[in-house]
Amino acid sequence: MGIVNITPDSFSDGGRSTAASIAHCRTLLDEGADLLDLGGESTRPGSLPVSLEEELARVLPVLDVALTLGCPVSVDTNKPEVMRAVLERGADIINDIQALQSPGAVDAVASHPECGVCLMHMRGDPATMQQLPHYDDVLGEVADFLGERMRVLQSRGVAADRIVLDPGIGFGKSVAHNVDLLRRQRELLALGRPLLAGWSRKSTLGTLTGRGVSERQSASVAAALAAVHLGARIVRVHDVAATVDALKVWEAAGLLHG
Numbered sequence: 001m002g003i004v005n006i007t008p009d010s011f012s013d014g015g016r017s018t019a020a021s022i023a024h025c026r027t028l029l030d031e032g033a034d035l036l037d038l039g040g041e042s043t044r045p046g047s048l049p050v051s052l053e054e055e056l057a058r059v060l061p062v063l064d065v066a067l068t069l070g071c072p073v074s075v076d077t078n079k080p081e082v083m084r085a086v087l088e089r090g091a092d093i094i095n096d097i098q099a100l101q102s103p104g105a106v107d108a109v110a111s112h113p114e115c116g117v118c119l120m121h122m123r124g125d126p127a128t129m130q131q132l133p134h135y136d137d138v139l140g141e142v143a144d145f146l147g148e149r150m151r152v153l154q155s156r157g158v159a160a161d162r163i164v165l166d167p168g169i170g171f172g173k174s175v176a177h178n179v180d181l182l183r184r185q186r187e188l189l190a191l192g193r194p195l196l197a198g199w200s201r202k203s204t205l206g207t208l209t210g211r212g213v214s215e216r217q218s219a220s221v222a223a224a225l226a227a228v229h230l231g232a233r234i235v236r237v238h239d240v241a242a243t244v245d246a247l248k249v250w251e252a253a254g255l256l257h258g
């Protein structure tokens with residue numbers, strides 16, 4: 001999953017215009033992305049929400065072109081109004097870091113007969129989530145949350161086979177929590193749904209390597225490989241070419257579905 005941030009303030013790659021974002025969609029597909037994830041609101045720690053109008057103005061013009069490029073398109077949003085607007089235009093997947101907890105979000109997805117949805121775990125919200133997050137058992141608490149959200153969606157008519165689950169790396173978690181979620185990631189497969197993992201350029205990789213955000217490509221590729229090895233079916237990445245190359249070698253070595 002190639003990341004297309006259409007924001008001025010994303011933590012590693014903000015600042016692209018509409019035209020540059022469209023060009024970026026094409027580049028990521030040329031590099032081997034299987035699907036695109038468009039986002040019009042940064043969710044980095046400390047980020048502030050954007051208005052509905054602003055988010056729509058950022059996302060819709062890029063979405064309209066992305067939908068002509070022949071790949072599934074996901075939209076990263078927590079606003080039900082944005083969900084409805086993008087689904088009407090043909091978006092394939094809603095990727096919600098709040099796991100459809102905003103009022104009206106489940107209905108927006110349920111009223112669409114086919115779209116996929118990614119439910120992500122987050123503790124708190126982006127403005128406050130890194131203020132000393134505490135868990136007794138991070139894997140268990142993330143699994144319980146994702147299982148409960150999946151039950152809510154199913155009770156509202158969203159079939160389980162439309163759902164992908166994501167532990168939410170860096171969202172209300174310390175470095176130790178994120179590492180624990182990676183090491184024990186396979187345990188989340190017990191929930192019975194494909195896993196998506198988003199490690200790309202995140203600060204835990206900076207802590208592990210001592211690298212600044214622009215120098216985390218190798219660490220991001222390694223994290224993506226580890227996540228795939230430990231059961232993830234989708235990796236959400238900025239550096240598509242490097243990740244695809246690494247996965248090709250991984251596959252040749254017989255490790256891809258190990």
Ligand code: HH2
Pocket residue numbers: 003005007009010011012039041042043044076095096097118120166168169196197198199236
């Ligand atoms: N991470 C980010 C945003 N959306 N969605 C899912 N499902 N999983 C993730 O790990 C995830 C996500 C944050 O990364 P990025 O989009 O690069 O940054 P920003 O939020 O600053 O735009």
